[in-house]
Amino acid sequence: MSANLTATLASTKPGGNLKAQLRRAERLRKLKAIGLVAPLALFLIVVFVVPIGSMLWRSVDNTELDAVMPLTAQGLRDWDGTGLPDNATLAAFAAELRDSRQGGGLGRIGRRLNYEDTRYRGLLMTTLRGLPAPGEVDTDTDWAAILSEIDPAWGETDTWLGIQRAAPTTTDRYLLASLDLERGAEGGIQRIDSQDRVFLSVFQRTMVIAGGVTLICLALGFPLAYLLATLPARTSNLLMILVLLPFWTSLLVRTASWIILLQSNGLVNQGLINIGLIDSPLQLVFNRIGVFFAMVHILLPFMVLPLYSVMKGISPSYQRAAISLGAHPFAAFWQVYVPQTISGVAAGTILVFIMALGYYITPALVGGPADQMVSYYVAYYTNTTNNWGMAAALGSLLLVITLLLYLVYHRLVNRKQLIRS
């Protein structure tokens, strides 16, 4: 290679050509680098960027009506919202309604329109049954009269205004609904009825549970990791296996066993009654207490491992030096040892917090209705009601909140490290 290069260099004139050679060599290196990174980049795009992008898109996607009834949707977008839409739009509506039963289109618009008002699904159904056969109509047909005869609701402006609200191809209704907001009749943003408000408190609760679990994990994990890092290797390896054991057990099994332990006639309550601490069983499961127990148990290893790996690398001589120079042992620990563990604390807390934010199965099994986190509602809208717009909007908001918190946290931790060092 280098012999070749020298030969080529020797046979050509110096100057521009050499630069070109160098550029070519540089380009080759770049291509190699790209080639090595490409599989990973492709993987990330396919399994990460595309799904998240499509989720973000889903949260504003409103193409149901446009896809099934393109002419009707167009006609309603052009309609000024007074009286009834023109006859051409009504005729298109009737024709497209008749065709919509193929391929599940009717179901999609029925579901979408029911978000506006729950009478639409039934209304479409009766209208479909009452429509005249295609042969019985011509261009002069007065569709307003025919539709009103099938159901008087079609003679009301409000009925068409409701469908008009579903006609644009994007919407903010799902994102607004995720924040307990909605568009009022005049188009302004307003809070929804107090009896239906749920998501602000669910987001708040998600933060409180995730934060609480993180703090408990830190309080339990820090001393444990310290012990593991300072004990002789044989003992600490044994303890490490105990820490890792939950990793090797299925999440479902661990959660189910907490139910058995904590229920009214469970081992914990029986034990407390037998030693005379309490007279009647405590309610430990199907509430917030149960959620904390189960989640801390599952997430503790994610706190201990980063802490342990950082603590393992801290030389004990610093602390000894501080004590030998006259520092109180606690001061030596707090001012010399702890600052060195900050990166482990940061990694552990952010890892546990972010994992806790997305928890679903554990709160669903050991919590009550007032302990369900955002993921529960994402699963509910995806599986039970097939309202993917709501599921995507809740997921998108959770993603945004997580990113914001991460940024704030990142800056705080970095500043602290700067100050300490």
Next chain:
Amino acid sequence: MTHHRFPLSRISRGAAIASLATLGLAVSASAQALTVISFGGASGEAMQKAYYGPFTEQTGIDLTPGDYNGELSRIRAMVETGNVSWDLVEMESPELVRGCFEGLFEPIDWQRLGLGDQLIDAAFDECGVGTFVWSTVLAYDADALDAAPTSWADFWDVERFPGTRGLRRGAKYTLEFALMADGVAVDEVYEVLRTPEGVDRAFAKLDELKDHIQWWEAGAQPPQWLVAGDVAMTSAYNGRIAAAQEEGSNLEIVWDESLYDLDYWAIVAGSEHVDEAYQFIEFASQPENQAVYSSEIPYGPVHPAAIEQLDDAQARRMPTHEENMAGALAIDTGFWVDHGEELEQRFSAWAAR
């Protein structure tokens, strides 16, 4: 109907099936057979015994059973992509109505089915043929309570019957029971629930009991909690309570003010085995076959003649028994199709507070 025969005689049948499944060959073999999807579990086993095996034996039509959790989204995906691999599915009524509206099921041709009007009225649906009746009842552990509760009003009475209550987490059934507990007559429940004041009244009644409720989501939880002593009484599916009774627990069912509904057979739109599916439905609607199913699990047959073929003790455990039917209410599917979404939304907001 082509029959695929594999040289199974020399190797063990189980190993052959396992290896075929691994190779994906089982799919090509079963592509010729009628695929019947039920909810599985104890009910699926009863169907195997009453319907699947005898049907193949009698007609020679190969049948591939499977199970799922009743989610409409899978069927929707099949129909929308035109890749229909399920022929006949067991559906709960609200999903049946929704799926029928969306064009996911073949409309039933009752002439072709040749059942006349032999079945109970509720078994006839535009897209489905009723197959059995199940019920949501009030259940309690007779060993744990001094007196026997007889109504949802008793269920709400925490003075006379102290202890935690189990209810299904969701608006469906819960609102009906709350209105009954508030003194609404059984046959007026849906009338009241259709008005905004009626819904408010149901939620107000639930407020009274809220602190005493432990919410269940899976049908297996209520009997388990009763046996473990976690709840004093609970709403539950009658088949699950019967299973616990057979295991020796002294559980009791209050049939008065129970809510019953049907499960249906529905043919997936675009199925290639519509003829066989009709044959199967007809077979599974015969009284002698329904009697076999119902003697395996106490869900009620939809053919009145099947009830007469059951022994008295088993018949009394069914939602369809005269005495049990007397004070019971049929779930209003249309109501839940129309209002389910808004009421579930309000319920989850209420429960989360």
